[in-house]
Amino acid sequence: MVNSNIAILIDRKETLCRKADLILTPSSRSDKPMIAACGLVNAGKSYLLNMLTQHIDDEFFPVADQRETARVKMLETDNYIYVDTPGLDASDSDTGEAMTGIDQADVVLFVHQPQGELEENEKEFLCRLKQSFGEFAEQNIILVLSKTDKEEQEKIDEIADKVQQQCLEFLNFSPRIFKVSGQRFKSGTQQHKDGLIRHSHINDLASHIKIVADASVETRDIRVIQTIDALLERMELTEAELERYRVNVQNKLHESFVPFNRLIDTLRSTIENFENQYKNI
Ligand SMILES: Nc1nc2c(ncn2[C@@H]2O[C@H](COP(=O)(O)OP(=O)(O)O)[C@@H](O)[C@H]2O)c(=O)[nH]1
Ligand SMILES: [Mg+2]
DSSP states (O other): HHHHHHHHHHHHHHHHHHHHHHHHHHGOOOSSOOOEEEEEETHHHHHHHHHHHOTTTTTTTOOOSSSOOOOOOOEEEEEEEEOOOOOTTTHHHHHHHHHHHHHEEEEEEEEEETTTOOOOHHHHHHHHHHHHHGHHHHHHHHEEEEOOSSHHOOOOOHHHHHHHHHHHHHOOOOOOOOOOOOOHHHHHHHHTTTEEEEEEHHHHHHHHHHHHHHHHHHHHHHHHHHHHHHHHHHHHHHHHHHHHHHHHHHHHHHHHHHHHHHHHHHHHHHHHHHHHHHOOO
């Protein structure tokens, strides 16, 4: 039990050091704002990124009904870097991979398909995201309700209200929510139908992303400092916990020697007694 706890603490410390290294390596960051999409498998992340980057027909980010994006995939355009991440309800290691892509992101699009409200693991992930963005969470995390063409408008509005309420109740967080349809945008673009494009709200989302992404460049340094402060604090806590274990183990070792030392003392005085008696003969 103690051993496994120590292993967890050491592992945690190594992860923290790796993160710190990544943040402090200057070449690991581009000057362009990084926009990452995350959310459950099948939420519509890849489809959305294709629309936002004008990859209408060629699907730079592979779209599929099943799990497709197993690793982080990036696209660098003239002004931004777009990042597609694996779905959240995949294996643990992939959730880590999703967070790795997002740790470096300036803007996060949290994509949720409006079949219902936020699920438990979506709330947990949003919570981690919110912590990682600190005071910039509300500004730099954008909630996207995807596939709005699949439901009545009334139902979509109802789900959006519910999601907003969940964010406030569980996360004390009030992000902007965009209700979009990638499919309407695609059809509208292919058939030159402005009404469909407008009704897709993809361009509204794109304009908002541009404002947030451009502003994020100035806040990036503050975020890096805040992330490093948080990492240092967690390292200190981990070190303090390891030190408590060390003292505990040392005390236990000491205690286990007490009866043995007593036995040796008794033995020594018995021998001395014998010796004295022997000398007196
Ligand atoms: N009706 C509709 N389907 C969509 C929309 N966006 C994505 N999809 C479909 O949802 C499925 C999953 O999309 P994908 O982008 O690969 O999801 P990801 O796993 O989050 O990347 C695919 O079958 C897409 O065609 C949309 O706006 N409307
Ligand atoms: Mg995908």
